Amino acid sequence: MELLLQQVMAGLATGAIYACMALAVVMIYQAIDHLNFAQGEMAMFSTFIAWQLLQWGVPYWGAFVAAVAVSFVGGVAIERILFRPIHHAPVLTQLVAFIALFGILNSSAGEIWNFTIKEFPTPFGRGPLFGGHLISTHDAGMIVVTVVILALLYLFFRGSRLGLAMRAAAANPDSARLVGIRVGWMIALGWGMSAAIGAVAGMLIAPVVFLEPNMMLGVLLYGFAGAVLGGLSSPGGAVLGGFAVGVIENLAGAFIPYFGRELKLTIALIVIVAVLLVRPSGVFGRSVVSRV
Amino acid sequence: MTLGAAMLEVRNLDAFYGEYQALRGVGFDLGEGHIRTLLGANGAGKTTVLRALCGMVRTSGAIRFDGKAIAGWATEDIVRLGIAHVPEGRGTFLRVTVEENLQLGAMTRRDRAGITADIERVYAHFPRLRERRNQQAGTLSGGEQQMLAVGRALMLRPRLMLLDEPSFGLAPLIVEELFEILRQVNRETGVAMLVVEQNAALALELAEHAYLLETGRVVMDAPAAVIGADEGVRRAYLGY
Numbered sequence: 001m002e003l004l005l006q007q008v009m010a011g012l013a014t015g016a017i018y019a020c021m022a023l024a025v026v027m028i029y030q031a032i033d034h035l036n037f038a039q040g041e042m043a044m045f046s047t048f049i050a051w052q053l054l055q056w057g058v059p060y061w062g063a064f065v066a067a068v069a070v071s072f073v074g075g076v077a078i079e080r081i082l083f084r085p086i087h088h089a090p091v092l093t094q095l096v097a098f099i100a101l102f103g104i105l106n107s108s109a110g111e112i113w114n115f116t117i118k119e120f121p122t123p124f125g126r127g128p129l130f131g132g133h134l135i136s137t138h139d140a141g142m143i144v145v146t147v148v149i150l151a152l153l154y155l156f157f158r159g160s161r162l163g164l165a166m167r168a169a170a171a172n173p174d175s176a177r178l179v180g181i182r183v184g185w186m187i188a189l190g191w192g193m194s195a196a197i198g199a200v201a202g203m204l205i206a207p208v209v210f211l212e213p214n215m216m217l218g219v220l221l222y223g224f225a226g227a228v229l230g231g232l233s234s235p236g237g238a239v240l241g242g243f244a245v246g247v248i249e250n251l252a253g254a255f256i257p258y259f260g261r262e263l264k265l266t267i268a269l270i271v272i273v274a275v276l277l278v279r280p281s282g283v284f285g286r287s288v289v290s291r292v
Numbered sequence: 293m294t295l296g297a298a299m300l301e302v303r304n305l306d307a308f309y310g311e312y313q314a315l316r317g318v319g320f321d322l323g324e325g326h327i328r329t330l331l332g333a334n335g336a337g338k339t340t341v342l343r344a345l346c347g348m349v350r351t352s353g354a355i356r357f358d359g360k361a362i363a364g365w366a367t368e369d370i371v372r373l374g375i376a377h378v379p380e381g382r383g384t385f386l387r388v389t390v391e392e393n394l395q396l397g398a399m400t401r402r403d404r405a406g407i408t409a410d411i412e413r414v415y416a417h418f419p420r421l422r423e424r425r426n427q428q429a430g431t432l433s434g435g436e437q438q439m440l441a442v443g444r445a446l447m448l449r450p451r452l453m454l455l456d457e458p459s460f461g462l463a464p465l466i467v468e469e470l471f472e473i474l475r476q477v478n479r480e481t482g483v484a485m486l487v488v489e490q491n492a493a494l495a496l497e498l499a500e501h502a503y504l505l506e507t508g509r510v511v512m513d514a515p516a517a518v519i520g521a522d523e524g525v526r527r528a529y530l531g532y
Contacts, residue, residue, distance in 0.1 A: 003372040155509075161399065168385050168396050175383035178346065179444065181398035 006134060007250045013139035014208070014222075015246020016146035020201035021216075021223025022230065022238040024194040029232050030170040032083065034091070037098040037198070040220030044213060045200030046071040047206045048113050051120055054214055060123045064203060068196045071235060074190075076197025079188040109213040120206035142204045146171040149200060153193075164259075166190060182232035218265050222249065223266040228275050231285020240284065245271055298451060299484060300345075305353035305363075307337070307344045307508075310453030314340040314349070316508040329495040329516070331530060338488040339380055341505070342454045345486075346377045357452070359384040370493070374398050376446075376450035380457055386430030390421055393429050393440055401456045402461035405504055407447070414443035417473050435466040436472040442470070446477065453514035455487045459494055471498055496520040504529055 021039060028036045040069075050067035054060065054261045082101065085092055124141030128134075128138035156182060169176040169186035176183050202216060209215050222245050230241025245268065298321035307315035315337050322328050330338045344351045347367045355363040362370050371377070376397075385393050394414055398407045403434040415422035429440060432512060438458060445453055458474070459467045471494060480487060489495035496502060496516040504512035504519065506529070512519065519525055 074367070161395070163393060165399055166390055167388065169400075172383070172385055174348070175379070176383060176396075178371060178379060178383055179396050179448070180368050180371040181396075182368050194388055269378075 003254065004251075006291035007254045008247055009135040010139060011250035013135065013142045013246070014205070014245055014249065015217060015226075016142045017201045017205045017242075018147070018226045018246050019239040019242030020197050020219055022242040023153070023235055024197045024201070024225035025220075026206045026232055026235050026238040027190050027194040027197075027210030027225045029227075030235070032094075033086070034098070035093050035222075035224070035232075036194070037095075038101035038105060039194070039223070041102050041106075041109075041213075042071070042075065042195050043198035043202035043219075045105045045109055046074075046217045047120065047211060047215075048109050049117060050203050051160055051206075051211055052113070053114070053195075054121065060121060064200075068073060068199050071199035072190075072192040072196040073287035076192040077187045078195070079191035083190070083191075092271030097146065104165060106213050112217025113213075115213055119205070119213040120211045122207040138207060143206060145200065145244055149197065150227075153197075162189075179180075218268075221265060222246070222269045225271040228272050228282055231282025234282065234284040237282055241282065276287040294346070300356060300445070300486075300502035302341075302345070303354040303528070304354075305341075305344060305351060307340050308374065310351045315344065315351075315519055318508070318510055319503075320503050320510060320513065322450070322484055323488055325478070326501070327478055327487065327499045328501045328503065329487045329489055329490065330503050330505055331492050331495060333506070333531075334490075335507075336505040337508040338505055339456055340485040340508075342377060342379075342456050342488060344387050344485070345382070345383075345454060346375065347418065369514055371467065374448065374451040375409040375454065376445035376448045376452070377442045378456060378458065380446045380460070382436050382437050384429045384432075384444075386442055387428060388527075390429055390440060391425040393444050394421075394447050397444035400448065410447055410449070412432075414446055417477070418443055432459045435463065435470075438462060438466075438470060439473075442474070445482075447484075449481075450483055452484045455485060457488055457490060459489060459491045474484065474498065489498075493520075493522040 021043070025036055025039050028034070044065050049070055050063045053063035053066055058066065068290045078101065082097055085095055122141065124137045126136060126138055129137050156267045157167060165176070165181045166186045166189060169181050169183045170190070173183045201219070206215065206221055209219070222240060226242030226245040227238040228241070229244060230237030230239065232238070248271065249264055249267050252267050300322040303317055305318040305337045306313060330341055332338050340349060343349045346369050346413045346418070347357060347365050351363055351388065354361060357373055357375065360373070385396060391411065395407070395410050398410065401407055404493060420436055421439055421443060424436065429437065432440060442458070458470060462470065475484065475498065477483060487495055487499060496519060499516050502514065502516045503510050504525065512525065
């Protein structure tokens, strides 16, 4: 029983990171109808920036905030420079752009910081929380930070004019233009926020998976699985999907003998394929209901 | 048609969908506070005129609003001049609430108090929208969605409203109610209106002046009463 609880808690902790990545992916997907395959590499790059700042002696939270800010600006810049010009290009062109971005970020990180595994600090410590056996302080920290970010985003999108404008621009760009919303900038803003969320996810997971240019590959795959499970059309669903995938991953790794550590990544793929076969719109995804 | 007088002046306007030319040398005027209508059969180019005014199709020719040459401007910049377009299909944001749709209509404004007052004014015009203020817009009936579309356009405090088939798909009683409100809004706020309608009888009652479009050209330009009284025109173009 205790093992089960421990695994669930650990699953929620990594699930929090998957939830962030799933949300980042869904935000861009809602705006431009494409999956950002470079989302993980963007997060990895952000984490390296934070690491570099730490090396230069910047205190943890200073580096954290700076990395998030730089990532936001970087995300906006990527949209403006790379994706805005090809907005109307065919799907394959866009796909190539994502792969190019992936390659550029991955190899530049390798070139700048090399491929050796680096340790990334946690501000929460690594001991057990309150001396218990259930969850470590870092795992608890991941969950708390994620929940705070999700709450802030919820308030932003539900309660602010800018959030409403972003939702409108994503859902119905033509109508959004007709009420004077600058749709292009809303999309760029979505990229910036998505990059910033990814940066947080990267910095929180780096103490667990260690810092290196390929660290986000598996994480992004789980993020995709979470997004597909919850529904690419539903940010809330993607978040729940991310948490669910984290728990499934940990339980399967612990209780299904063949999976173990080696085959854990397969679970993400199984989830993706299973959902696409059974319910392509995801658990919480929906098609728009309307009367005409 | 005199130059330099009207709020909206359109001269020699062509419009294209890809290779296909939908408008050929269209010209007309619309003065401050006036209501005019564009009539014509399906495919005559009525909707395209409205889309061209909002920068939603590729055009050549001149469009002047308040003397500014706005042809080629981005849609959102044209809207910010105070041109509210109620598009075909109404352009409702289906996944957000009725009230959020109204707030979206005022997205270019900063005066919070004025926005709140204007939302109340829209609810006064359309009490049914007030009842459904927290409902998702996608669940409204066709008539309610059309009212929401008009309400959303009013939230811009427009100087010119472009209405594309406001009567489309609505029950006759609702149409009457809607057109009465349009008249009232025009009287109270002095907003000019350019109305595209299939229902010519209705449009000629609302507007003081009409343009008849045929295959992308203006073939008749006359006071509404004259066009309405011309039996030949009515039979040939207006179908009643």
